[in-house]
Amino acid sequence: MPYIVRPRRFPSGVVAACTALLVFGAASAQAATSPAKETSQCKEPTLTQPFQDAGDNNYYVLAPGQTPGNFEGTGWTLSGGASIKTTTLADGSTGYVLDLPSGSKAVSPSFCVTSLYPTARTLVRDLAGSEGVYLNVSYEGTTTWEKPKNTGQVHGSGTAWTLSTPVNLQPENVTGWQVLRLTLVAGGKKSDFQLYNLYIDPYRR
Numbered sequence: 344m345p346y347i348v349r350p351r352r353f354p355s356g357v358v359a360a361c362t363a364l365l366v367f368g369a370a371s372a373q374a375a376t377s378p379a380k381e382t383s384q385c386k387e388p389t390l391t392q393p394f395q396d397a398g399d400n401n402y403y404v405l406a407p408g409q410t411p412g413n414f415e416g417t418g419w420t421l422s423g424g425a426s427i428k429t430t431t432l433a434d435g436s437t438g439y440v441l442d443l444p445s446g447s448k449a450v451s452p453s454f455c456v457t458s459l460y461p462t463a464r465t466l467v468r469d470l471a472g473s474e475g476v477y478l479n480v481s482y483e484g485t486t487t488w489e490k491p492k493n494t495g496q497v498h499g500s501g502t503a504w505t506l507s508t509p510v511n512l513q514p515e516n517v518t519g520w521q522v523l524r525l526t527l528v529a530g531g532k533k534s535d536f537q538l539y540n541l542y543i544d545p546y547r548r
Contacts, residue, residue: 345422348408348415382520385455393542394464397506403542406463406525407452412438414539418452425449425529430537433466433504440539443476443529451525453483456543458516462509463525465541468499472534476527478510483522485515491526497538509544 390402393411408417416427416439425447432438441449467476475498479491495510515521529536 345420347420348417348427382455382522385520388545390545393540394506399464399506401544402546403464403544406541406543407454409539409541411540412436414439414441414541416441416449420450421447422449423447423529428537432539438539440537441527443527443536443538445472445474445529445531445534447529449527451527453522453524455520456512456514456523456545457520458514458518460514460543460545461512462544463512463541464509464544465497465507465538466504467497467507467536467538468502468504470502470535470537472531472536473498474530474534476529476536476538479526479528480512481524481526482515483524488524491524496530498536512543 388404390404391411392400393403394401405411408415408419412432412434414427419441421427423446424444426442427439428442429437430440432440443449463478469475475496477493478495478497479493481487481489481491492513494513497507497510499505499507512523514523527538
């Protein structure tokens with residue numbers, strides 16, 4: 344049975360950072376009926392350069408439900424065995440990651456993008472199998488809202504953490520904010536994938 348991840352208890356500084364980031368995800372996890380009402384809450388996010396060590400100097404913003412180095416999953420709906428686990432991250436520290444065994448699914452809260460937010464990248468690893476995680480997008484006010492559209496796939500290169508190639512989010516070619524929801528689906532029959540630091544690139548380069 345699907346379940347929605349509730350907020351975890353963190354030190355006040357972490358909570359404040361998480362709250363600030365979720366301003367970008369202004370739409371709540373509840374179903375919305377009015378795109379105009381949703382997008383009226385959208386605000387420009389604070390950007391960082393999280394992948395400079397990998398030679399990527401682009402600016403990004405975290406997808407909702409995360410802080411840097413922690414995929415808390417707040418507001419995400421997990422099903423089919425998807426879960427939040429504690430493990431060793433790429434830099435040797437300990438943090439939360441999203442674990443997706445074969446057939447599992449994780450659905451994000453809805454959040455705000457524009458047509459200039461075209462791609463996403465994440466740190467990912469393959470604990471078992473190599474099929475990867477399919478990334479599906481749903482844009483409110485389009486047919487994809489009820490029937491998510493697959494736009495790409497992320498996978499690692501074995502059990503070591505790997506920075507994924509950019510995945511196309513295929514935003515609508517319209518002016519202004521759009522409400523987006525991501526659905527991550529693990530591929531394969533005997534697989535297990537983990538990811539964290541799922542970032543959105545807000546400028547086409």
